[in-house]
Amino acid sequence: MAVDLPDNVVVTKLDELASWCRKNSLWPMPFATACCGIELMATGASKYDLARFGAEVFRFSPRQCDLMIVAGRVVMKMLPVLQRIWQQMPEPKWCISMGACASTGGVFDTYCVVQGVDRFLPVDMYIPGCPPRPEQLIQAIIDLQDKIQREGTIFGAEFKQTQRQQAKRALIELPVIGQASEFRAAQS
Amino acid sequence: MLTRPAVITALTQQFAGLTVSEFRGDTRLVAPREQAFAVLEQLKFAHGFDLLVDVTCVDYLNAREATDRFGLVYLLANTVENDRLTVRVFLNEPELTVPSMVPLWEGANWLEREVYDMFGITFAGHPDLRRILLPDEFAAYPLRKDYPLRGRGERHNFPVLRRDQA
Numbered sequence: 001m002a003v004d005l006p007d008n009v010v011v012t013k014l015d016e017l018a019s020w021c022r023k024n025s026l027w028p029m030p031f032a033t034a035c036c037g038i039e040l041m042a043t044g045a046s047k048y049d050l051a052r053f054g055a056e057v058f059r060f061s062p063r064q065c066d067l068m069i070v071a072g073r074v075v076m077k078m079l080p081v082l083q084r085i086w087q088q089m090p091e092p093k094w095c096i097s098m099g100a101c102a103s104t105g106g107v108f109d110t111y112c113v114v115q116g117v118d119r120f121l122p123v124d125m126y127i128p129g130c131p132p133r134p135e136q137l138i139q140a141i142i143d144l145q146d147k148i149q150r151e152g153t154i155f156g157a158e159f160k161q162t163q164r165q166q167a168k169r170a171l172i173e174l175p176v177i178g179q180a181s182e183f184r185a186a187q188s
Numbered sequence: 189m190l191t192r193p194a195v196i197t198a199l200t201q202q203f204a205g206l207t208v209s210e211f212r213g214d215t216r217l218v219a220p221r222e223q224a225f226a227v228l229e230q231l232k233f234a235h236g237f238d239l240l241v242d243v244t245c246v247d248y249l250n251a252r253e254a255t256d257r258f259g260l261v262y263l264l265a266n267t268v269e270n271d272r273l274t275v276r277v278f279l280n281e282p283e284l285t286v287p288s289m290v291p292l293w294e295g296a297n298w299l300e301r302e303v304y305d306m307f308g309i310t311f312a313g314h315p316d317l318r319r320i321l322l323p324d325e326f327a328a329y330p331l332r333k334d335y336p337l338r339g340r341g342e343r344h345n346f347p348v349l350r351r352d353q354a
């Protein structure tokens with residue numbers, strides 16, 4: 001069935017159109033708690049120019065953001081703040097864990113540093129490095145854009161998949177060195 | 189820097205229980221717990237030690253040659269005469285209370301709160317003895333040597349947010 005479309009009409013799926021809009025206007029929430037935050041600022045500045053990817057609008061109100069960038073170590077006093085800010089961000093939203101500290105705790109294996117924010121938050125992209133170079137952050141944002149385009153839906157059905165609802169596998173199965181028995185008890 | 193000998197002589201004559209020693213050119217004074225406030229008061233008002241540089245603490249658990257558990261350290265300075273002095277007060281469980289030095293130096297307020305937060309030493313008469321760095325619900329004193337380096341699971345004691353809980 002051939003339909004004659006004028007040149008200025010494009011046919012697409014609504015999901016893809018929504019994802020296309022979203023991926024090109026990510027507004028980051030800079031949760032910069034330590035030295036990785038300096039690289040985050042460098043990424044936003046003119047030399048690396050995050051604006052090329054539509055993600056230059058750093059907003060300091062979580063209500064206006066849809067991309068949480070956790071840049072730096074998070075201590076146990078800060079984690080409730082991080083979780084509250086995450087909950088205040090409107091859907092759809094994504095999270096990038098930037099640097100060794102945010103992803104695993106890094107070298108700070110002490111009583112007060114959370115050993116990876118992904119234990120308590122859903123994280124979409126991890127960036128290795130201490131600190132990661134701006135190129136790595138930009139690569140993560142490009143990869144996240146691909147991910148949004150690939151699986152995004154207009155009503156956020158991809159966030160409701162059961163696989164994503166499960167608590168982190170690592171948290172349940174893998175033994176953690178130096179883990180106290182209190183934690184095991186709290187989990188079960 | 190060695191403290192002026194006149195100060196040390198006057199103090200040791202006034203207070204019987206003091207021990208004076210020197211280490212790498214610094215004068216150290218060990219005062220018994222009961223005399224701590226009187227000694228520091230005398231140092232401030234009679235000998236011009238107008239600045240409390242720091243209050244901190246050392247846990248001597250399992251340390252070689254240590255006889256006491258905690259060593260509370262007061263670092264004093266005389267900004268007029270350019271004089272410095274270290275005063276130590278040794279503490280043992282269960283008597284971990286010393287008089288607060290806030291009546292002498294206002295600056296002792298947060299310093300003592302930090303020692304309380306990290307070592308669990310209480311300061312009698314402190315106007316506002318709360319934890320200063322750790323959250324109020326924290327139950328341990330993390331700079332004590334018998335506290336594990338990785339904690340007792342406090343860093344994992346949070347609810348896990350899922351995707352749909354936002």
Ligand code: SF4
Nearest residue numbers: 035036099101130131
């Ligand atoms: S990963 Fe390295 S640069 Fe980043 S917050 Fe940790 S210590 Fe700092």
